[in-house]
Amino acid sequence: MSQPNATVLPAATVSRLPGYLRVLHEAEDSGVEVISSVALATRAGVHPALLRRDLSQLGSYGTRGVGYDVDTLIREIGRVVGDRLTWPVVIVGVGHLGQALAHHEVLRERGFELAGLVDSSPELIGSTVAGVPIRPPDELAAVVARGRAVIGVITTPAGQAQGVADALVDAGIRRILNFAAQPLEVPATVTVRGVDLTGEMQVLVYHEIHEG
Amino acid sequence: MSQPNATVLPAATVSRLPGYLRVLHEAEDSGVEVISSVALATRAGVHPALLRRDLSQLGSYGTRGVGYDVDTLIREIGRVVGDRLTWPVVIVGVGHLGQALAHHEVLRERGFELAGLVDSSPELIGSTVAGVPIRPPDELAAVVARGRAVIGVITTPAGQAQGVADALVDAGIRRILNFAAQPLEVPATVTVRGVDLTGEMQVLVYHEIHEG
Structure with a gap:
């Protein structure tokens, strides 16, 4: 059997896989065993031809006229996007947005585990959010190491984001989700x-102005 | 003078304009009057050729060998993305994420004004977040009308998102930012x-798995 080389999947395909996985989990929860490409595509909000092309890149072709086996496809997509494993996350910047992400139910359900919180405000350090203590910036590397974190989330003001990114990379983090308006x-x-x-x-405002 | 037809700007170009605007505002705040395309592009995190193509679509070509006049370019981009005007926003779903957005400083600084909050939880209705009272779903149309809202933000659980979108559209909202994992x-x-x-x-996890 040929194994598709997952590392060459286009980023656009990868970004749509979580949506397919969500629909497949809903189907599984409802007891559906086989799903047609049209049903899956419609519920994921994409064109069926695009869905079939995306899945063929995983090596999944379904059965013509029948559809895709739900459990098999969940397993195949999970192998690519890592669903059902645990991924420890460190959040740097525990303002409103950082706290919201720390509490985010859907992330927890999908296997993202809050491994650490870091903030520079003296009034926040030492308190806990979602059961996790907030530590100061000079403990970032220790927080990453102790929590075995693989993902760093930056929810600081824009002016601090590059420094935080540098510190995360120094601490061994190679996957960063950046909410600061700063490349x-x-x-x-x-x-x-x-x-x-x-x-x-602002993109929405653009549409409002120009489709007035 | 030819006026570029802004309604045909590609979505990808529009999505990059706020980044250019951010750099231009920083330059303005630092007293910079003219900025080179290379400096602007680098600080916005794009290739200079892409920046020049984007700006030429606005009708802005700068001065060869000199650069772009900062104030002029702020005005030209602002005409497209509506910076420095006020855009009233209604947030539906006042959980952690909805509250974080209600408090988001950067949104306020860029002219987005919290015009209303709606949630279905009896324990939230009547309390205030960021000075704005939380109203029940059956008052959504009244909240939109009273606040003259033009943007609706959906931060409900996925299962409620389509119903909220329908209600927002019925209330006259045509621009929606959707945080629910539901097309x-x-x-x-x-x-x-x-x-x-x-x-x-999950895209970050994909990279973690396959670039291990």
Whole structure:
């Protein structure tokens, strides 16, 4: 059997896999054993042809005229996106957004475990959020090591984000989710995903102005 | 003078404009009057050729060998993304994430104004977050009308998101930012931007697994 080379999956395909996985888990919970590509695609919000192309890149082709076996496909996508394993996360910046992520139910359900919290505010250090103590920046490396963290989340103000990214990389973190409105410079071995809340809102404003 | 037809700007270009605007505001705050395309692009985290192409689509070409006039470019981008105006926002779902967005400083600084909060939990209704009272779902249309809201933010659990989207559209909202892990069906005149936090984390896990 040929094993698809998962490392060459296009980023756009990878970014759609969690959506497919969500629909498949819902189907599984409802007792559905086989799902058609049209049903899966519609509920995931993509075109069926795109779904079939994405899944064929995983080596999953389903059965023509029948569909995809739900359990098999969950396992195949899980092998790529790592569902059902535990991924320890350190959050740096425990303001409102950092606290919200620390409490985020869906992340916990998907196997992301809060391994540590770091903030520079003296009034926050020592208190706990979601049962995890907040530690000062000079303990970041220790927090990462103790929690065996593999993902760092940056929810600091923009002006602090690059320094935090440098410290995370020094501590051995190679996967960063950045909420600060500040592009980060990191070594080529480090992956950064950015969520730009203000930018998303401004795109909506653009549509409001120009489709008035 | 030719006026570029802003309604045909590619979505990818629009999504980069807030980043350029951020760098330009920082430059302005530092007293910089003219900025080179290389400096602007580097600080915005894009390739200079891409920046020049994006800005040429706005009708901004700068001065060869000199750069872009900072104030002029702020005004030109602001005309497209609506910076420095006020955009009232209604947030539906006042859990941790909804509360974090209600308090988000950067959004306020960029002109997004919290016009209303809606949640279905009896224990939340009547209390205030960021000075704004939380109202029940059956008052959504009244909250939108009273606050003249143009943007709706959905921070409910996934299972409630489509119903909330329907109610927002019925109330006249045509720009939605969706944090629920649930694709939304809306009329073609409505713009939805989705932020999939779990999906972003799973993309990082994918890199962790396959670049081990």
